[in-house]
Amino acid sequence: MATLFSHILVLATLVCGLVWAFDHFVLLPKRQAALATAEANSGAPLDENTRTGLLREGVIAENCHGVFPVLFGVLIFRSFIFEPFQxxxxxxxxxxxxxxxxxxxxxxxxxxxxxxxxxxxxxxxxxxxxxxxxxxxxxxxxxxxxxxxxxxxxxxxxxxxxxxxxxxxxxxxxxxxxxxEISRVEVNQGEFNQGAIALTRLREEIGEVTHDLLINPSRRxxxxxxxxxxxxxxxxxxxxxxxxxxxxxxxxxxxxxxxxxxxxxxxxxxxxxxxxxxxxxxxxxxxxxxxxxxxxxxxxxxxxxx
The missing domain is CATH 2.10.109.10 (Umud Fragment, subunit A)
Incomplete structure (x- = not known):
């Protein structure tokens, strides 16, 4: 599931980035040219609402423009810095x-x-x-x-x-x-159970780490x-x-x-x-x-x- 999510995240980020880039570098210059032509034909600058309407992105490009930075940030954080795990x-x-x-x-x-x-x-x-x-x-x-x-x-x-x-x-x-043998000492028995069996809790030192572990004394x-x-x-x-x-x-x-x-x-x-x-x-x-x-x-x- 984690691998699938990573692939979906990469794909979604890539698609949104390409849509935004295509709009910004290809379609936006065309909208700007259309605005310039409209203002030349009218002989005066157009009002702000008209200018905004002519330069406005399409719905898909507008959504990608807003979502791409978020997806890109999540992708970088999750892929290279920290990933949540349950x-x-x-x-x-x-x-x-x-x-x-x-x-x-x-x-x-x-x-x-x-x-x-x-x-x-x-x-x-x-x-x-x-x-x-x-x-x-x-x-x-x-x-x-x-x-x-x-x-x-x-x-x-x-x-x-x-x-x-x-x-x-x-x-x-x-x-x-x-x-x-990795050294260990008993901490307690019965704090944790597996069914009706009391597990033994031990403290172990391995490398530079001291940690606790559990043993089931009844299991072969x-x-x-x-x-x-x-x-x-x-x-x-x-x-x-x-x-x-x-x-x-x-x-x-x-x-x-x-x-x-x-x-x-x-x-x-x-x-x-x-x-x-x-x-x-x-x-x-x-x-x-x-x-x-x-x-x-x-x-x-x-x-x-x-």
Whole structure:
């Protein structure tokens, strides 16, 4: 849907711009010439109403003239600066909740054209721990949001619901980094639930980021569904160059790189860095209002992200 909107926005801006330009550079001179001829024939300047009528744009050109600057401004802002994003699922709980509205920093990982998504200007790369929005590798019409846990060249191991990272060994680096478990401590249990099961909330440190995650202690690891990389054991991955390994903070309720592989650089949309609004949607089935109507506002969630 986001990709379709981008294409429609580009097309609408282009059409309005061409209509306005054609009127301004082709039709306006003809109207001005007609006005000059009318004044020459009358032998005196025409009154203001007549002059305005002769120079007036057509209805379509007039509308495009008014709308084009707005469309152009929205296109620039949304394509290159910030794009709004709504959290549709609980895969990033407890960091992000359903009903959170985010601003995604589009220029964080390169300035890209809004149609073909080719990088025009390099501006940076994801860091370990970044919350990123990207095109779902299996269907790029869909936007996903996850946390980057593996950078190009990293070795990632997820076993017994614990995350291990071995950073890439750079050329000439001795000794090479070792595989280490990402440290975490328990915060509480039962603050969040999945049905009747109390989830465990943990605090994890990855890269320069400290964040919370959820584990379902009753759910077995679905290793049979994990993405099997050639030459690696089940539950282990070596991140290829130009790609990233992303996981949801709700570890047992997230379809992420463990299941479908890696995120390519070209699929990165931007970095999520602020919640600008958060709505509750807790309407019961017996409500006369539709489910998309909010039941409350979570003002305490507005602000920057970890």
């Amino acid at each position: 959290i549709p699922s609980g895969s990033m709980m407890p960091t992000l909740l359903v009903g959170d509205f985010l601003l995604v920093e589009k220029y964080a990982y390169g300035i890209k054209d809004p149609v073909w998504r080719n990088t025009l200007v390099e501006t940076g790369k994801p860091d370990r721990g970044d919350i990123v929005v990207f095109k779902y590798p299996k269907d790029e019409r869909i936007d996903y949001i996850k946390r980057v846990v593996g950078l190009p060249g990293d070795r990632i191991v997820y076993r017994n619901k614990s995350l291990y990272v071995q950073p890439k060994c750079e050329q000439g680096q001795t000794p090479c980094p070792e595989l280490k 690891e679905p290793v049979g569904y994990y993405y099997q990389q050639d030459g690696s054991r089940v539950g282990e991955w070596i991140v290829p160059e130009g790609k990233y390994f992303a996981m949801g903070d709700n570890r047992d309720n997230s379809t992420d790189s463990r299941f479908w592989g890696f995120v390519d650089e070209s699929q990165l949309v931007g970095r999520a860095n602020v919640i600008w609004m958060s709505f509750e949607f807790e309407r019961g089935a017996d409500s006369i209002l539709p489910s998309w109507v909010p039941t409350g506002v979570r003002l305490d969630r507005i602000g920057g992200l970890e």
